[in-house]
Structures are given as structure tokens and as C-alpha cells.
Amino acid sequence: MPHGGDGIPDNDFKGHFCIHFIGSTTHSKNNVDLGHQIMANKASGTLSALMMRLTPYQIIDAYFLAGHYRDQGLMSALMPVSSTNVTPIFSGDKIVKHRILEPAPDHVSELAVDIPVESCEVHSGTCINKSTKVFHLRRLTFVDAWQIENISQQ
Numbered sequence: 001m002p003h004g005g006d007g008i009p010d011n012d013f014k015g016h017f018c019i020h021f022i023g024s025t026t027h028s029k030n031n032v033d034l035g036h037q038i039m040a041n042k043a044s045g046t047l048s049a050l051m052m053r054l055t056p057y058q059i060i061d062a063y064f065l066a067g068h069y070r071d072q073g074l075m076s077a078l079m080p081v082s083s084t085n086v087t088p089i090f091s092g093d094k095i096v097k098h099r100i101l102e103p104a105p106d107h108v109s110e111l112a113v114d115i116p117v118e119s120c121e122v123h124s125g126t127c128i129n130k131s132t133k134v135f136h137l138r139r140l141t142f143v144d145a146w147q148i149e150n151i152s153q154q
Helices: 034-044 047-053 056-069 072-078
Strands: 095-100 112-123 126-138 147-153
Touching: 034 047, 034 056, 034 072, 047 072, 056 072, 056 095, 056 112, 056 126, 056 147
Parallel strands: none
Antiparallel strands: 095 112, 112 126, 126 147
């Protein structure tokens, strides 16, 4: 998508576009960006391999990215087929902001973790409809990818 400043005026392309590769960093913060890495891996056919390496926290961030991108394929990769009871927190054109909170120590194991996440809709720079939900992430074995099994109200 075109974005940012217009480097070549009068060419009917408002802005510029960036090409990101696996492991590449952003301009402004010089960090590897999860959203860019997901899309680079998706384009190269290696999304499954990336999903295997993501932490539960990154899986939650990917969930919100999937909502922002309206990417049903990514959303499906984040949840097992049996997760029919997971209702997206986002809908329509709403911008959703989230903040991951620390899970209670008794809700963390090598195969399961329950992580509270505050989220809200952003309208005119103001956070409204703030809520806290708990993301229940599971994996069958130590080598499996984390997946969102359920999201519940706290």
C-alpha cells in the first residue's frame, strides 16, 4: 500500500511503498517488526515455520494484527479448528489498541498459559469500550506452536 511522503510528485502514486524481507528492520526504530515478518513469511510460504517460533505474547499480538489486516488466513493459523467459540474482539473499521498484562504465576506452564489483555476501540485519539479479556493459549507438546484455544471475559 502506498504510504508516507510523496517522493516522486505527479506520478499518481501518493507516497511510497516498502519491501520487507525475513529479518529486515523498520526505518524508524530499526527493529524487526512482527507484522512485517508475518507478511514476509506468508509471502514466502514459511508462515507455519514462523508460527512454531512465536511466543504466546507474539501470538496475541498476531491476533490483533490479523484483525487489523482482516486476514482470515492468519486468524485461522492462530487458532485450532476446534476454537469455534472464539469471537473476534475487533469488528468493522474500528482501530483496536491492546496491552498485554502479566499472567498470574499459577496460570503459566510449558503447555498452557492464560494471559490477560486490555483492549479498547480508538476514536479520535480516545480509548473507549475498554475491557480486559483472558487469552487461553495451549500447545500439545513442547515442539508445537502456541494457539489461542479460547478468549474469555475477565
